[in-house]
Amino acid sequence: MTSQATAVAQPTSFFTPRRLRRIREAGLGYLFLLPAFAILVVFEFFPVFYGLGISLCTNYRIRFAEGQSCVYGLANYARAFTDPSREMLHSLLVTVTYSVISVPLQLGLALVLAYLLFQNIRGKAIYRVLFFMPYITPTVASAAVWAFLYSPDKGLINEVITAVGGPALKWLGEPRGVFQIIAVANGGSLPAMLQGPSLAMVALIIFTTWVFVGYDTVIFLAGLGNIPGELYEAARIDGAGGWQLFRRITLPLLSPTTFFLLLLTVIGTFKAFNHIYVMTLGGPGNATTTASILIFKQMYEYTRYGYSAALSFILFAIILVITVIQNRVAGSRVVYS
Amino acid sequence: MIYAVLTLGAIIAVIPFMYMLTTSVKSYGSLIAGNLWPWLPLGTEPVQWANYPDAIQQIGFDRQWQMPMFFRYTINSIIVTLAVVVGVSLTSVLAGYAFAQMDIPGKNILFVLLLATIMIPGDLTIVPKAVMMYQFPNPFGSGSWYNTYLALIVPFLASVFGIFLLRQFFMQIPKDLFDAAVIDGAGHVRYLFRIVLPLSRPALVSVALLNFIWTWDSFKWPLLVTRDSNMRVLAVGLQQFLVGEGGTKTHLMMAFSSMVIIPVIVFYFFTQKYFTEGITTTGLKG
Numbered sequence: 001m002t003s004q005a006t007a008v009a010q011p012t013s014f015f016t017p018r019r020l021r022r023i024r025e026a027g028l029g030y031l032f033l034l035p036a037f038a039i040l041v042v043f044e045f046f047p048v049f050y051g052l053g054i055s056l057c058t059n060y061r062i063r064f065a066e067g068q069s070c071v072y073g074l075a076n077y078a079r080a081f082t083d084p085s086r087e088m089l090h091s092l093l094v095t096v097t098y099s100v101i102s103v104p105l106q107l108g109l110a111l112v113l114a115y116l117l118f119q120n121i122r123g124k125a126i127y128r129v130l131f132f133m134p135y136i137t138p139t140v141a142s143a144a145v146w147a148f149l150y151s152p153d154k155g156l157i158n159e160v161i162t163a164v165g166g167p168a169l170k171w172l173g174e175p176r177g178v179f180q181i182i183a184v185a186n187g188g189s190l191p192a193m194l195q196g197p198s199l200a201m202v203a204l205i206i207f208t209t210w211v212f213v214g215y216d217t218v219i220f221l222a223g224l225g226n227i228p229g230e231l232y233e234a235a236r237i238d239g240a241g242g243w244q245l246f247r248r249i250t251l252p253l254l255s256p257t258t259f260f261l262l263l264l265t266v267i268g269t270f271k272a273f274n275h276i277y278v279m280t281l282g283g284p285g286n287a288t289t290t291a292s293i294l295i296f297k298q299m300y301e302y303t304r305y306g307y308s309a310a311l312s313f314i315l316f317a318i319i320l321v322i323t324v325i326q327n328r329v330a331g332s333r334v335v336y337s
Numbered sequence: 338m339i340y341a342v343l344t345l346g347a348i349i350a351v352i353p354f355m356y357m358l359t360t361s362v363k364s365y366g367s368l369i370a371g372n373l374w375p376w377l378p379l380g381t382e383p384v385q386w387a388n389y390p391d392a393i394q395q396i397g398f399d400r401q402w403q404m405p406m407f408f409r410y411t412i413n414s415i416i417v418t419l420a421v422v423v424g425v426s427l428t429s430v431l432a433g434y435a436f437a438q439m440d441i442p443g444k445n446i447l448f449v450l451l452l453a454t455i456m457i458p459g460d461l462t463i464v465p466k467a468v469m470m471y472q473f474p475n476p477f478g479s480g481s482w483y484n485t486y487l488a489l490i491v492p493f494l495a496s497v498f499g500i501f502l503l504r505q506f507f508m509q510i511p512k513d514l515f516d517a518a519v520i521d522g523a524g525h526v527r528y529l530f531r532i533v534l535p536l537s538r539p540a541l542v543s544v545a546l547l548n549f550i551w552t553w554d555s556f557k558w559p560l561l562v563t564r565d566s567n568m569r570v571l572a573v574g575l576q577q578f579l580v581g582e583g584g585t586k587t588h589l590m591m592a593f594s595s596m597v598i599i600p601v602i603v604f605y606f607f608t609q610k611y612f613t614e615g616i617t618t619t620g621l622k623g
Contacts, residue, residue, distance in 0.1 A: 022440065028525055029441035036432040037447070039495035044454045047462035047469070054465055113346055116339050129609055130347045133354070136605045136612065140556050140572040141597040144579050145357045148587055156356055156373050214350065218613055271459055274556045278576050292460050299464055300561055309464040316461045 055309035076310035088311060090286060091294040092318060097197050098290060099269040102205045106265055107258065109209065110216030115246070117217065118224045128221070131214030139211070143278040146207050147172065150279075172280050174199035175287040198287040200280055207275055212268070216261055223257030224250070252335040259334045266326065270319055291315040357598065361388055361591035368587055385588070392592040396578055399567050407596070409567055410574035417489045417559075417570060418552045424494035425548050426541060432495075433503030434529050438515065455497055463561070466492060470562045488562040489570070493552065499544045506540035507533060542611050550612075553601065571597050 015023075055077070057070035080088045113131065117124055134142060149156045150171035158168045167185065174181070177195030197205075231249050240248065273292045276282065282289035282297060289297070295315070299308040356375035362384045363372060397406035435441060436448055473482040482488040510533060518528045534541065556572040563569055569577065575597055583590040605612065 025439060025525070026441050029435045029439040029444075032431040032435035032439070033441075033447065036428040036495040036500060037451075039428065039492070040451070040454050040497070043466060043492040044457055044462065047465035048457060050469070051462060051465035054468060113343070116343055119339060121339060121343070127343050127347055128613070129606070130350050132609070132613070133602065133605070134350055136550055136601060137354075137598055138554050138572060138601060140554075140575050141594045142353065144575060144590060145353050145594050147579070148360075148590065149353060149356060151587075154368060154371065154373060154587075156375065159371075159373050210349070210353070213346075267458075274554075274572075277557070278579065281580075295460050295463070296557065296561075299467065305464055305468060312461050312464060316458055319458075 051309045052313065054305055055313055057306045059306070076306045077314065079307060080311055080314050087286065087289070087294060088314065091289050091291045092315060094201070094286075094288060095270060095290040095292070095315075095319070096322070097201060098205065098272070098288075099266060101197060101202075102208050102269055103262065103265045105205065106209050106212050106216055107261060110213050110220055110261075111254075111258075113213065113217045114220030114224060115250070117221060128214075128218065131217055133214065134211045135215040137211075139274045140278050142211065143207065143275040146210075146275075147279050150203055169199060171203045172200050173284050175284045178202055200284060200287050204276055204279060204288060207279070208269070208272065211275070212265065216265070219261055220254070220257060223254050226257075227253045255334045259330055262330055263327065266323060270323075291319070354598070354602075357591045357594050360588060361595045362386060363388075363588055365586065365588055388588050388592040389596070392589040392596070395582065395586070395589055396574065396593065397566065401567050406566060406574065407593075410569055410571045413486075413489075413567075413569060414553060414571040416486060418549055420486075420490045421493045421552045422545050422548050424490070425496045425499050426545050428495045429499030429503050429544055430529070430534065430541070432500045434507055434525075434533065436500070436504045437507035438510070438512075438533075439525065451497055451500065463557075467561050483562055484564045484568050486568075489559055489568075492558075496544075496548060499548065502544055503537065503540055506537050510536060539611070539614065542608075543614060546608055546611050550601075 053070075056072050056074070058073045058075040059071045117127060152158060152168065152170045152173060155171070157171070162168055169181075175198050176184075177190075177197060178199050179194060179196035180190050181199060183190045227250065231253070232245055235245055235249055271292055272290065273296065276288055276290060276293055277296070280288045282293040291311075295308050295312045298304045298311060352375060356373075359375045360368065360373075364382050364385050367382050393405045393407045396410075398404075399406050399409040402409055402412075432451075436444060441447075470482045470488045473487075475481055475485055475487065477485075477487075482491075514532065515528055518532060523531070554572065555570070556576065559570045559573050560576070563573065566574070566577070575593060578593060579590060583593065
């Protein structure tokens with residue numbers, strides 16, 4: 001009897017009004033978090049593990065709806081490394097080429113534009129709006145327009161080049177390296193190592209730059225606005241010139257913004273897909289088949305789900321290593337004021 | 338000198354749009370003849386407005402809803418985008434508020450977990466996510482989520498970016514305001530919807546606008562999880578027209594592109610202040 005009495009009495013002493021309120025608040029809080037977390041768990045966390053399972057499934061094709069059971073093994077991973085087409089290695093090379101050229105080009109141009117816009121000029125708002133326009137345009141539509149600009153026959157870009165006496169080029173349809181094209185035009189030829197990125201790749205890079213420079217410029221502008229003006233005045237009194245101001249004050253104090261943008265654009269180039277797929281479908285041949293395109297094509301066109309998942313894990317691991325190294329190197333140069 | 342560089346940049350930014358607009362009102366014959374320049378005069382022929390209805394007709398006809406396919410694509414894009422924007426705003430407001438203003442055990446661990454999802458690249462999860470679309474049963478009919486609006490909408494109803502941005506904003510609201518609201522008899526729900534949200538309009542608008550642009554722009558996923566042309570969104574429809582007959586009909590292709598791009602640009606001109614604010618305060622991109 002006594003034990004029963006304490007069992008009844010205890011809750012009333014344990015659940016004080018304050019405790020009750022805190023428990024209710026926590027419950028309501030979890031309820032608030034639930035919708036977002038449910039979606040993220042199902043569509044972000046769980047797929048990582050599920051994908052690992054699929055990548056180990058050696059017979060995984062389109063028929064999974066019929067409850068086909070898996071034969072587990074490492075065949076998909078083995079294939080990625082031993083396939084005679086060497087498509088995995090090639091896609092990695094294409095991705096890195098794309099990234100290594102377009103990131104500095106984009107950020108360099110954006111820095112120049114932001115620095116110019118930051119001077120006291122008239123019509124700043126208009127320039128900013130115009131530079132930003134390519135970024136908000138639906139990518140598929142602008143890529144389609146550019147595909148016509150690049151057209152080898154009746155394309156506006158070739159029209160401009162031939163008008164000033166240059167040769168008409170095949171642009172998106174040209175798998176040869178840019179240096180090789182120049183060499184051949186001058187009657188020579190280059191070894192494979194020195195042929196440079198394919199012209200199709202260069203055309204894609206030009207498009208990417210066109211899309212993202214305005215976006216990078218806006219972020220650089222915000223970064224420039226955060227540098228205290230007194231620093232410039234003090235340096236000017238000490239007799240620093242324009243270039244010195246830029247080199248000694250702007251660049252170091254802008255480095256957190258630069259680092260952040262670098263991270264963002266590198267990730268952006270690694271996951272680039274829409275415009276590449278619209279403009280070249282990864283071609284000609286496999287000249288512009290980046291990692292992202294390869295994974296997609298193996299799944300979408302050949303329904304090789306297991307192989308595609310295996311590719312995504314291998315390529316992700318390699319790209320992660322590259323990104324970490326790059327961050328270490330770039331991060332050590334950031335100056336925090 | 339400064340103006341020369343900036344103006345050159347602005348011209349390069351704008352020329353593709355000029356080319357698109359001028360080409361969309363030229364005849365096929367005039368383009369074949371080499372009349373390519375993107376400025377006035379457009380050539381010897383009158384302006385070919387008829388290219389627009391021609392393009393709409395050539396894209397195809399949706400028998401299911403008895404309308405030209407172009408309008409079906411547009412309606413699909415609007416349905417998907419609105420659903421995602423409303424859904425993301427709601428889940429982000431609730432979660433952002435819980436993280437910023439509520440006392441929840443384990444909150445910090447959950448927040449770290451949330452930020453960790455940013456690290457998961459889309460290419461890593463796209464295969465299993467596509468497979469899941471074949472496997473999830475459709476509660477509204479037979480079959481799976483594949484080739485339905487569910488596949489286009491549900492996976493995108495939560496956004497780490499949205500939660501993060503709103504949390505940062507809600508944290509700036511002083512705790513005293515909540516205590517005052519409690520004295521007036523309000524709980525968390527009423528406080529959030531009556532007081533916090535009206536105060537947070539700029540942040541909310543930024544989240545909604547950026548998600549609008551990202552969803553409207555999405556192409557890879559809709560291409561992957563839809564099969565029938567009447568389930569396509571505008572971006573997929575445009576690409577399919579390009580690889581089909583649009584690939585040679587430059588003038589129709591440009592008319593199609595114009596119809597896709599112009600509404601977005603007009604929308605942007607009216608809202609551009611919020612865009613730049615949203616981007617510069619967070620710097621994040623989805």
